[in-house]
Amino acid sequence: MSTQTLEKSEAVNLIREKAKMSRLETIRLISYAKSGHYGSSFSCSEIFATLYYYQLNYDSKNPKWAERDRFVMGKGHSAVGVYPILADVGFFPKEELDTYTSLGSPFGDHPDMNKIKGIDFSSGSIGHGLSVGVGMSLGARVDGLKYRTYILMGDGELQEGQVWEAAMSAGNFKLGNLVAIVDNNKVTVDGVTKELMNVNPIKEKWESFGWxxxxxxxxxxxxxxxxxxxxxxxxxxxxxxxxxxxxxGKGVSFMEHGFEWHVANLGEDDIKRAIAEIEGGK
Amino acid sequence: MTTQTFHKDTWELFKSLELSKQLTTGETLAKLGHEHPEIVALCADLGYPTRLADFGEKFPDRFFDFGLAEKNMVTAAAGLASTGKKAYVSTYASFLGVLCAEQIRTAVAYPNLNVRLIGTHTGIAMGFYGTSHHATEDIAITRSMANMTVISPADGVALSEMIEESVKTYEGPIYFRVSRGRETPIYENNSSNIQNKIGKANVVREGSDITIIACGIEVKQALEAAELLERENISTRVIDMHTIKPIDQEIIFNSAKNTGAILTVEEHNVQGGLGSAVAEVLMESGNFCKFKRHGIYDEYSIIGKPYYLYHHYKLDGEGIADEAKTLLNQS
Structure with a gap:
């Protein structure tokens, strides 16, 4: 369901609506689990929607299509925001999401590539994603295929040393088909990234590795x-x-900027407030 | 040993890379490379000592040296495998099965990908280079990972045969545990028959008083022990249990029944290795017999020149024969 053929303003409006849908579905799904990653999913809602409704080249009826673009979440804990989009674009029926986190469900807090159509790699151990992307990009080169690999990472993830091993190798192997996306939401589980373990300056680090x-x-x-x-x-x-x-926590005023909402459980009244704010587009 | 340049005490070679003849992964993959475009190979600045470079020289576009960044290498191999490749990764076992345990578990075994890890210089073969370079935990670590096949070939022919099988027919992640490539071979080179098949143990010597079940280079040492025991009229069966997972249960039952005593031998901690795997099979089957796990006894190995080190740990023919007699003399 690409919006690339639409007028830009129409595409932007549709993507914004889909980002809103991702947030609302995140609240619904986490209400089943009674705990989940609101804050770190909401910070990527527009990124997810722009990727799946504009940028990524895929075929939801042929999820393993060899020439598709790959998308891997280094921060697998944002998967709850992606599952509703995968359903919406046709990888699987939306009703399957109702099993979210129930015993034996394919849909857990972190994604499983062997259980969920549209997931290109299982994730959950922070810091692996970019290395996986290096491998996928090398694979494209070996096969002479023109797809891109997109890897989403959090700013907290950049504290993992393996990310910089991967960054070094991507520069060294000259992987122009690799795109890293840093969701710089500035918080982690325990606090504010800058205060807890400062990863700044981020830009200069990547530049120095040849990106x-x-x-x-x-x-x-x-x-x-x-x-x-x-x-x-x-x-x-x-x-x-x-x-x-x-x-x-973008989109819900009482969650915004707060590390306390990285993993949380909204009460009934707060769910109503959050839904009203998201639907109102504040 | 067969070469004049090899020093039997130190295991050092005058030209150190030239004679690691039993490290056959690279040459085997090179032989299969044209027919199997899905083969790719990854190393971490040890392409020559592991001899994976033999593949790289023929197929430079499918060979990637990651420098000293093993965790990235293993995880990138998983990414490559997800695009349909069979990815062969080789570095020293202490930097693969031990250092990269988490990446192997999460990025390779859990998604059940065709990544083949060849941990070389395993056990105590690195001698005086230091305990950091010994790997006496890698069987236990990889054996506890679901989906994982664990193989400890006895020599270069065995490694080559099972690498070839892993290219042509075998699916899923594999951890190969091999030595430094300087060991004396036991299998016939250029044989018209396949002598090693994944999952099927080999009886390399028949006997009736005791069975020694060994893996890796300890198979050769077990054969030497059997010779020594023969002189004392002890008939020894020797089994090469190259595949530790999935283990060949039938041959264990059969050996317990027919010889009444089993000694396992490995250059690995006795906790969690080959001996533990054999013990699990025996205990759960109710086939009891005299039994002992021989190896490194839950300690960090000391350093020394390999010849003396294997002797110290009674992992040479003489030491193993001694252990066998002790077991047989138990009431």
């Missing part, structure tokens, strides 16, 4: 579209990182 660095407002759909439109050619020799300035 093309783009900075963008991660909630501005129009800007995200422009960024994706201007990616270097897939045959270029430089991997690209898109550092997205985002807000943890």
């Amino acid at each position: 093309n660095v783009v900075e963008v407002d991660g909630h501005d759909v129009e800007a995200l579209i422009d960024t994706f439109d201007n990616l270097p050619n897939v045959d270029s020799k430089t991997p690209t990182v898109i550092i997205c300035d985002t807000v943890a």
Whole structure:
């Protein structure tokens, strides 16, 4: 369900609606589980929607299509925000989401590639994603295929040393078909990233490993579209990182910026407030 | 040993890379590379010591040296495997099965991908290079991972045969545990028959008084022990249990019944390795017999030149024969 054929304003409006849908579904699904990652999913809602309704090349009726773009969440705990989109674009019926977190369900807090159509790699151990992406990008090169691999990471994830092993290798192997997306929401489980274990400056770190660095407002759909439109050619020799300035808990005023909502459980009244705010688009 | 340049005490070679002849992964993959475009190989600045570079020299576009970044290498191998490749990863066992345990579990075994890990220089073969370079835990670590096949070949022919099987027919993640490539071979080179098949143990010597079940280079040492025991009229059956998981249960039952005593031998901690795997099979089957696990007894191995080190730990023919007699003399 690509919006690439639409007028830009129409595409932007549709993607915004889908981001809203992802947030509302996240609240519904977490209400089944009684605990989940609201804050770190809401910070990527526009990123998810822009990827699946604009940028990614895939076929939901042929999930293993060899030439599809790959999308891997290093921060697998945002999967609850992606599952509703995968259902909406046709990878599986929406009703299957109702099993979310129940015994034996394919849908858990972290995604499983062997159980969920549309998930390109299982994740959950923070810091693996970019290495997986390096392997997928090398695989595309070996096969002479032109797809891109997109890897989403949190800013907290950048504290993992393996990320920088992977960044070094992507620069070294000149993987122009690899795109890293940093959801820079500035909080982790225990607190504010900058205070807890400072990873700044982020931009200069990537540049020093030989990456093309783009900075963008991660909630501005129009800007995200422009960024994706201007990616270097897939045959270029430089991997690209898109550092997205985002807000943890975006869309629900009492959650925004708060690390306390990284994993949480909303009470009934708070669910009503949150839904009203998301539907109102505040 | 067969070469004049090999020093039997130190295991050092005058030209150190030239004679690691039993490290056959790279040459086997190179032989199969044209017919199997799905083969890719990854190393971490040890392409020559592991001899994975033999593949890289023929197929440079499918060979990737990750430098000293093993965790990234293993996880990238998983990414490659997800695109349909069979990814062969080789570095020293202490930096693979031990260092990368989490990446192997989460990125390779859990998604059940065709990543083949070849941990070389395992056990105590690194001698005086240090306990950090010994790997006496890698069987236990990888054996506890679901989906994982664990193989400890006795020599280069065995490694080559099972690498070839893993390319052509075998599916899923595999951990190969091999030595430094300087050991004396036991299988016939250029044989027209396949001598090693994944999951099927080999009886390499028949006997009736005791069975020694060994893996890796300890198979050769067990054969030497059997020779020594023969002189004392003890008839020894020797089994090469190259595949530790899934283990060949039938041959264990059969040996317990027909010889009445089993000694397991491995250059690995006795906790969790080959001996533990055999013990589990015996206990759960009710086929009881005299039994002992021989190996490294839950300690960090000391250093020394390999010849003396294997002797110290009674992992040479003489030491194993001694252990066998002690077991047989138990009331």
